[in-house]
Amino acid sequence: MSDLRFDGRVVVVTGAGAGLGRTYALLFASRGAKVVVNDLGGGRDGDGKSSKAADNVVNEIKTRGGTAVADYNSVVEGEKIIKTAIDNFGRVDVLINNAGILRDKSFMKITDHDWDLIQAVHLKGSFKTTQAAFPVFKKQNYGRIIMTASTSGLYGNFGQANYSAAKMGLVGLANTVAIEGERYNIHCNIIVPTAASRLTQDIMPPDLFEALKPDLIAPVVAYLCHESCLENGAIIESGGGWAGKCQILRANGAILRKNLTEDVSIENVQKLWEQIIDTKNGKCLGSGREVVIALVEVLEKLRNGD
Numbered sequence: 001m002s003d004l005r006f007d008g009r010v011v012v013v014t015g016a017g018a019g020l021g022r023t024y025a026l027l028f029a030s031r032g033a034k035v036v037v038n039d040l041g042g043g044r045d046g047d048g049k050s051s052k053a054a055d056n057v058v059n060e061i062k063t064r065g066g067t068a069v070a071d072y073n074s075v076v077e078g079e080k081i082i083k084t085a086i087d088n089f090g091r092v093d094v095l096i097n098n099a100g101i102l103r104d105k106s107f108m109k110i111t112d113h114d115w116d117l118i119q120a121v122h123l124k125g126s127f128k129t130t131q132a133a134f135p136v137f138k139k140q141n142y143g144r145i146i147m148t149a150s151t152s153g154l155y156g157n158f159g160q161a162n163y164s165a166a167k168m169g170l171v172g173l174a175n176t177v178a179i180e181g182e183r184y185n186i187h188c189n190i191i192v193p194t195a196a197s198r199l200t201q202d203i204m205p206p207d208l209f210e211a212l213k214p215d216l217i218a219p220v221v222a223y224l225c226h227e228s229c230l231e232n233g234a235i236i237e238s239g240g241g242w243a244g245k246c247q248i249l250r251a252n253g254a255i256l257r258k259n260l261t262e263d264v265s266i267e268n269v270q271k272l273w274e275q276i277i278d279t280k281n282g283k284c285l286g287s288g289r290e291v292v293i294a295l296v297e298v299l300e301k302l303r304n305g306d
């Protein structure tokens with residue numbers, strides 16, 4: 001098997017001064033990419049800033065013979081990060097939206113500021129940076145985008161309502177960017193990582209923390225961003241040396257009335273509830289179009305009185 005390389009490619013990794021982002025930046029650079037190491041260098045809760053985090057990773061890359069440049073902007077001003085890539089390397093091929101913070105509080109204790117800051121860094125930051133890169137990708141008919149979601153978004157987690165909402169928002173954002181980008185060879189996929197970092201050090205038991213090294217996820221992200229990878233719009237969960245695709249399963253469901261003229265009653269919903277929630281023969285739909293096709297089939301059955 002020949003090495004998968006990124007020679008000639010320019011990769012932007014946001015929040016690359018630590019944790020997962022650092023491992024992505026190091027891996028891409030080791031495979032020939034020129035890397036923009038973006039990091040605001042603030043605290044885990046989003047307060048403060050420093051150029052040290054990004055500088056350290058750039059130095060690590062250069063020491064190993066790679067090419068990288070630091071960028072200290074917040075992802076909320078994503079257009080500045082993409083400008084750094086263009087000014088230094090003349091192009092952008094891959095964008096990894098990875099920067100993130102936490103403001104964990106139980107639902108009733110979340111302040112407006114906690115809410116706004118979490119949405120700003122995760123959701124708006126990914127929107128701004130991706131929107132700035134998109135025209136460059138479109139012009140060159142090539143681009144690879146990663147959004148970073150979380151199991152807290154997919155499944156929920158106590159104390160993370162603000163973060164869960166932002167992370168699930170990124171799934172929605174990626175779903176549509178993937179559709180709009182497809183015709184220009186722009187792919188957008190979602191990584192759902194579980195890894196040891198400063199975001200998880202006080203949540204995970206020490207032996208689990210030790211086993212979930214972030215560099216075990218970097219090859220999954222790198223493959224998703226390689227020109228040979230055809231995946232688009234996928235949610236890929238990964239951690240501990242494992243990766244798997246996630247999809248939303250829809251139950252076969254129940255038709256709640258006998259014909260097109262009959263109304264739906266609450267009692268019928270109650271009667272058919274077990275069938276409505278039975279996901280045994282469920283399906284994973286691939287698009288909004290498939291939803292409409294399935295609804296047209298239901299209407300057809302009602303019209304024919306089946």
Ligand code: NAD
Pocket residue numbers: 014015016017018019020021038039040041042043044046053073074075076097098099100101121125148149150151192193194195196197198199200
């Ligand atoms: P980390 O704290 O080690 O790294 C995040 C980096 O983002 C930090 O270096 C930080 O300075 C930077 N950053 C924060 N706000 C920024 C901003 N506005 N602009 C630019 N940079 C900024 O955390 P990590 O665990 O490596 O997290 C990386 C991503 O993965 C985050 O989006 C996080 O939510 C997500 N994630 C991590 C896990 C996990 O298990 N570690 C699980 C689910 C999701």
